[in-house]
Amino acid sequence: MNGWILALAQTILFLFCAPLLTGWVKWVKCKLQSRRGAPPWQPYRDLLKLFRKEVVLSESASPIFRVAPYIVFSVTALAGAVVPMFAVGLPSAAIADVIVLVGFFALGRFFLALAGMDVGTAFGGMGSSREMTISSLAEPAMLMGIFTIAMTVHSTNLASMTRYLLEHPIQLYPSFVFAAMGMLLVAVAETGRIPIDNPATHLELTMVHEAMILEYTGRHLALMEWGAMLKLMIYSILLVNLFLPWGIADNFSTLPLLIGFGSIVIKLFLLGTALAVMETGIAKMRFFRAPQYLGLAFILCLLGMLSHVILEIN
């Protein structure tokens, strides 16, 4: 029973911390570019404002357009419930393993792309087509990276993966180095961050995610944006908890939970800062360079798997 309450608390924390992470990245980026910048909690204000505004629907919008935000948001939130944030061994981790997690993302993306095409504007269709191109290249790399880790820890369940890594500290796996690099590249592409997509722009020819949600207003837009923030949060937590799992709580007493919470907060702030520094340092890529970028991610994950087979198995 205790476990379920914790799992619920973790999911709620997940939902309500996601805008803070996005806001933090934006704030650090502004500081790096010598701008004053909105405070890190600005996304909360934006979401509140959007929730209060009325919804304007296009005349040609079908029911799919109206249900898509709810589906996208709830699927992403469900995915968030599966990822261990500050404690492992929560009962919610048994809902799905990491392959189903990738499936959740695919489901959300499917409805996002449908919604983009539904109204029939040129931008929506273009955004959907780009999103599908990127994800069809990113997904194999992501799965390959996950399989690499799963082969070492003998499980595809996220909680047992993290627990295994906690119980075997200070090991340097060559395959993990590659999987971490590959999955970092995939995470950047999947969450629509800079070399692939620019989250801060509404410039017609370059946007991908923004193009798909261009027609949304009011609470629908709020849900879509919140879903995107959640996705960034999920990928960040996935990366830090798989590759730097130290500090996460493995039982439900108070002190380990506090340590787990503190460590995940520190790790996320560091990762967010690193993301902002990286986004300031590099320029967005031409869209047709994206296959090369994701090809590199795939090669890295493939090398991870090969080095696991060659170096780590006797």
Next chain:
Amino acid sequence: MNYAQLSLIEQLILTLSAMVLLTSFLLLAQTRIISLINIFAAQGFLLFLGTCLIAQSSGMYHLYISAGITLALKVFFIPWQLRRLVKRLDIRRDVENVGGPSMIMIAGGALVLFSYYVALPIRELSTLATRNTIAISLAVILLGMLMMITRRKAVAQVVGFMSMENGLFFAAVVSTYGMPMVVELGVAFDVLVAAILFGIFFFQIRAGIGSLDVDHLNRLHEVDR
């Protein structure tokens, strides 16, 4: 023996060897000449680190000499020489189009698998902790060869050749803790001479056919014109 039972320094050696393999793949994919030379230097540096660690963990201190030669030749001298050549030939900004990059990458992956399969029986004969890296060093050799086949510009082919030599050196270090010093010095000297000779060669090729694209060498002037 389980991987988790290896000491941290041995795990570090294995990780470095995997990074050497990664640099081989990067060499295969990189199209800019200057970046190519930089990656080659990075590969040399990883080799230097790996050799030092092996010397430390095995107590074979003569390997430090090999490591020193590697550092001097492959990290500093040869990349410096190549950079100077590229500057003098004025091809710094050249971008070489490699045909079908994804096909080459897949071929590279297949070569790694092939060398793993070939090295399996050799691995059984060795008792060293680094015996698993024999397959990696073989793959580095084969990837260097693949690079020589797929590239057309002479400079890139020379880099491929040098990275093949890196693979050979690495194979010697990980499988038998280095070759006899006489052999090693001889090979190092050979590479040094080769680097200088290639430099002269580049100018000769360019003076002869007006380009560094060796595909032109396949054609006979009398027939084509």
